[in-house]
Structures are given as structure tokens and as C-alpha cells.
Amino acid sequence: MHEMSLAESVLQIIQDSAAAENFQRVRSVTLEIGKLSSVEPDAMRFCFDAVTRGSIAEDATLEIIETPGAGVCLGCGEKVEMQEKYGLCPHCGSAQLKVVSGDLMRVKDLAVE
């Protein structure tokens, strides 16, 4: 959801970085998108392309690393792998799973010149 405004955030982050690190051109952008975040990678690619046209990141390669979801069960305390945000603990069946990782969306790094 909101891949367009998130792609605009990516561009904003790139532009902030360009001002701080003094580069003119972005060759590739690496995003870490959590499995449990609300981003659809294909929609993100489309929006990234659209948003970066005419910018220093035009034609940059977009690499998306999908980070796995993990949580802890508040019922039995076991660590659980999570494919989706809401589910049941495979050990005790509790619905109280607290997400520990995999719901972030971030710009990891840029290859620039």
C-alpha cells in the first residue's frame, strides 16, 4: 500500500544523502523490505521507476532484499518464524504473536558516483 508515496520517500532519502555525501549519480539502490511490511515489491519497482525519472537516480538498478518475518509468542515464549503478520503460534496455538523483525522498509545503501 502507498508504494508511490514510499517511492517518493526513497527519492527524498537519496537526495538527502546526495547533499551530505556529495555524489552526482546513483547506479543502484538497495532496499530492505520486510516480509511483514505493507509493501508489494512489484508495485514498488513500478513506482520507483516513475518517481526517479529526471532525477539523479534515473535508470538506477533497484535491488530489493526481502527480510524474513520473525516474532515471539506471548503465550509460550517461543521464537516463531512469521510469513504473515497475524497467525497462530505453531507450538501452543496462541494468537498473541509479537512481531520482532520483518516489518521495516528501509533504504540500505546506494552505489553512487
Add this chain to the structure above:
Amino acid sequence: MCTTCGCGGHDALIGGKRPSKAKASGPLSFRAPQNATPQHHHAPADTVQSRIVQVERDLLAKNDSLATHNRVFFAANNMLALNLVSSPGSGKTTLLVRTLEMLKNKQSIAVIEGDQQTENDAERIRATGIPAIQINTGKGCHLDASMIGHALDQLTLDKGSLLFIENVGNLVCPAAFDLGEAAKVVVLSVTEGEDKPLKYPDMFSAARLMLLNKCDLLPYLTFDVELAIANARRVNPNIEIIQLSATSGVGMEEWLNWIGREQVHLKI
């Protein structure tokens, strides 16, 4: 770019005004790509050295930092800000109008209204004598922290005021956008399904209080109150729940008492 908060500008109208230059955009159509391989762009060969810049910044960082800015403003002025969310038609505005009528002689209040179009809700609020700013999001589906920041600039707020933000009627998107509020209050009406919390878990997880509205209609419906409460607690075991009716007045005292307790907590 907006010089106050650095936002890139958006198409929202805040109190009838555009806060900064809107970005030009052409028509876009989205079709999912035919294959799943990453797109490769063949950049022209050149001899300039590439280097890696570590960024590690969250995509929602901008909204989060503006929300923090709002939150700091509220704290500095001892203001309780509540973000009212729900699907369209749950009775948020009627509930807010009833709340204002009961509270307006007791304290200073202001309202920020969010809708795609029209000033209708802000006008209903102003008819009670309470100041209201209408944000029209245009194509947008949720309020964000930068819109709230701009709206606050147009309101004269006393220290210790109560601020209600009535979000765009939408049970999906507003859940992800922190406005700087003290709490999200989700309004669910008994004319909706008992499984709403299960279908829209992000919103019910994000809310601290659920107001179950239109309870005066229960005799005419097959709505199972206990099931709705159980479903809400399944996605959010700590959610507080108040049953009320903005039209008959039942439960309204309990809601006002909840607000009062929240305001006391602010002072601690």
C-alpha cells in the same frame, strides 16, 4: 518544498489553502510486470568509480519525525490529541458533535477534520461553537503528520486544550501514519460486522480504545456484541472498549470519563 517542515508538498488543502507548491504529475497506469526478474538498466559505460554509500534509513522516517514534532508540541502545551479512525459511516462526526456539546463549556477544544472533499464535517463542528480546520486530501486516503503540522499553524490553541483529529473514513491506511496523537480511538458501529477487527487487524491493533457506537439500534439488529468484543481483544488484548450511542446518549459519560483520565495522565 515547504520551508516549515521540509515536506515535498502535496495536493491536500488545509483550511482551504495549499501549504506549498503541488508536484506536477502525469497520468500513470499500473500493470503488474509479466515476469518476476528484477529490472536491469544498462547504464552507459564510463570510467567514473562507483562507491557504496550506507544509508540505512526507514521509509516512514519522514512522517515519523514530523509526528514526533507534533507530539513534542502537544506535550509542551499540555494538550491531549486524539486520532479518531473508522470506516466511513460509523458515526464519528455525530459522536464528535455530541461529545463537544457535552464538553464545550468545561474546557478549550479544537478539531481537525479530514475528508477527501467538502467542508461538511468542519461546518458541523463549527455549528457547535468549536473551532475546526478542514483538511481535504483530494486523492489521498489518510491524514499524515505534515498535514496536521500545517493545520496546527492555522489554529489558535490554549495550553491544556483538547484536540480531536477526525481522520479520513478508512480502516486501512490511517493505521500506518502516526500523527503525533496520544491515542488512536477506533469507532465501530453495530451496523457493521462483528468480524471487522479480524478483517482490519492493523487498525484495531493500533488503537488504544474502541467505541462501539449506535448501540441504541441493537434491538433491531442481530449484532453479537460479545463476539465483536472478543474479536477486538483477539487482535489487541489490551484494547479498552466502551459501548455507546451518540444519538441516545447512553455510554457517553463513560467516554468523557476516559478522556478526563487521559488528560490527568498527561500531567503526571
